[in-house]
Amino acid sequence: MQPLRLNEFLPYRLSVLAAVVSEGLARSYSEQFGIGVPEWRVMATIGEFRSITAKAIGEHAHMGKVKVSRAVASLEGRGLIQRTQNAEDMREAFLVLMPAGDDMYRQIVPMALGYAETLRAGLSRDEVAVLDQLIDKLMARATVMPSAG
Amino acid sequence: MQPLRLNEFLPYRLSVLAAVVSEGLARSYSEQFGIGVPEWRVMATIGEFRSITAKAIGEHAHMGKVKVSRAVASLEGRGLIQRTQNAEDMREAFLVLMPAGDDMYRQIVPMALGYAETLRAGLSRDEVAVLDQLIDKLMARATVMPSAG
DNA sequence: TATTGTTATACTCTATAACTATA
DNA sequence: TATAGTTATAGAGTATAACAATA
Numbered sequence: 378m379q380p381l382r383l384n385e386f387l388p389y390r391l392s393v394l395a396a397v398v399s400e401g402l403a404r405s406y407s408e409q410f411g412i413g414v415p416e417w418r419v420m421a422t423i424g425e426f427r428s429i430t431a432k433a434i435g436e437h438a439h440m441g442k443v444k445v446s447r448a449v450a451s452l453e454g455r456g457l458i459q460r461t462q463n464a465e466d467m468r469e470a471f472l473v474l475m476p477a478g479d480d481m482y483r484q485i486v487p488m489a490l491g492y493a494e495t496l497r498a499g500l501s502r503d504e505v506a507v508l509d510q511l512i513d514k515l516m517a518r519a520t521v522m523p524s525a526g
Numbered sequence: 527m528q529p530l531r532l533n534e535f536l537p538y539r540l541s542v543l544a545a546v547v548s549e550g551l552a553r554s555y556s557e558q559f560g561i562g563v564p565e566w567r568v569m570a571t572i573g574e575f576r577s578i579t580a581k582a583i584g585e586h587a588h589m590g591k592v593k594v595s596r597a598v599a600s601l602e603g604r605g606l607i608q609r610t611q612n613a614e615d616m617r618e619a620f621l622v623l624m625p626a627g628d629d630m631y632r633q634i635v636p637m638a639l640g641y642a643e644t645l646r647a648g649l650s651r652d653e654v655a656v657l658d659q660l661i662d663k664l665m666a667r668a669t670v671m672p673s674a675g
Numbered sequence: 676t677a678t679t680g681t682t683a684t685a686c687t688c689t690a691t692a693a694c695t696a697t698a
Numbered sequence: 699t700a701t702a703g704t705t706a707t708a709g710a711g712t713a714t715a716a717c718a719a720t721a
Contacts, residue, residue: 381635383570383587387642388547390661393588395544397668398537413687421532432702438532439542443690446704468697468702486530493536499663507653508660512539514648519546562710581679592713595681617679617720 391515402492406485415440415448417485420474423458424482428471430463457481540664551641555634564589564597566634572607572621573631579618606630 383389403414412420418438423429429437435445449472452458457478460470474482497505532538552563561569567587572578578586584594598621601607606627609619623631646654 378632378635379639380574381570381639382574383567386570386638387645387657388544388551388638389567389570390658390665391540391544392548394661394665394668395537395540396588397665399541401668402537418532418538421530421535421538425529425531430702438538439545441690442703443705444688446702450704466698466702470703483527486527489535489537490528490530496536496664496667499667500660504656504660504663507656508536509539511649511653511657511660512543514653515645516539516543516546518645518648519543519550564711579679590713591680592682593711595679596711599681615679615721619680 398496402489405488405492410481410485412452413448415444416452419445419448419452419472420457420478420482420485421489423472423474423478424486428473430469430471432469434472452478547645551638554637554641559630559634561601562597564593565601568594568597568601568621569606569623569627569631569634570638572623573628573635577620577622579612579620581618583621601627 399414403417406417407413418440419434422434422438426433426437431442431445431449434440434449435442438445440448449458449460453460455477456475458472459475460472462470497508500508548563552566555566556562567589568583571583571587575582575586580591580594580598583589583598584591587594589597598607598609602609604626605624607621608624609621611619646657649657
């Protein structure tokens with residue numbers, strides 16, 4: 378049987394890397410702004426699109442509707458975002474950043490971009506490009522794969 | 527302000543990729559063998575070293591002592607592993623796979639390696655090598671980084 | 676005093692499904 | 699019937715610290 382060395386095993390390596398990276402960034406914005414990963418992803422998505430429904434956020438930020446709903450409720454309760462029902466389909470609402478949310482967003486974005494920049498700082502321009510391609514390819518494979526075994 | 531597009535943001539991309547990859551693999555062994563990620567990591571580490579303490583497992587598999595302790599208790603309760611106190615330091619115990627655990631391990635390893643192989647199947651030999659280097663570099667950066675901002 | 680490992684506590688997160696309102 | 703979104707429930711996972719045993 379082929380040996381399996383955990384520290385050379387791709388799924389394990391990706392999992393640990395993502396956890397370390399995610400925790401490093403999340404610690405910053407959770408300490409400074411008191412929000413968690415789901416709230417950050419919702420704010421980032423609203424900030425990116427300016428006005429968007431909960432469903433579209435879930436699709437864009439890889440979150441289920443329950444998680445989106447709870448993050449939205451939390452952000453709305455803190456006055457960071459506002460929802461306005463769509464008059465043409467009263468089931469859904471458009472979400473936008475309130476001034477306080479926009480302030481926070483404008484503080485988090487440079488910090489987050491700086492974090493990603495620092496991460497990439499050890500890589501050459503070519504390596505950065507290859508990294509992005511590799512992530513895309515692996516995502517495509519992993520998404521299509523039925524399951525192992 | 528520089529825009530932040532979530533789907534181009536490295537920490538987010540790594541997080542989603544790792545989650546998709548990890549879930550695909552974990553679904554297989556959880557359905558077939560009824561173990562979760564911590565149990566799999568403990569078994570993989572014992573299988574790799576044949577005999578090892580809980581503390582060393584935690585260091586090797588990036589798990590806290592509480593998580594290791596609970597995974598070990600679960601695996602021991604199912605007769606998959608056995609612990610033997612170290613006569614030279616009675617605080618710790620060496621863990622080994624029992625026959626049933628070894629059987630399971632020998633079924634999971636080829637499946638897990640096959641999964642990783644399928645993941646990499648779309649990559650060239652060069653890309654695989656670069657990927658491993660990139661993960662190492664990013665891990666080193668992320669581990670050293672104090673926090674963002 | 677420090678270390679290995681376990682247990683307790685409270686807390687958070689999650690998955691599922693039931694539910695409301697609207698289409 | 700189907701969809702957008704919320705709420706309920708229960709179960710799993712987590713962090714922290716307290717704890718026992720040993721060094």
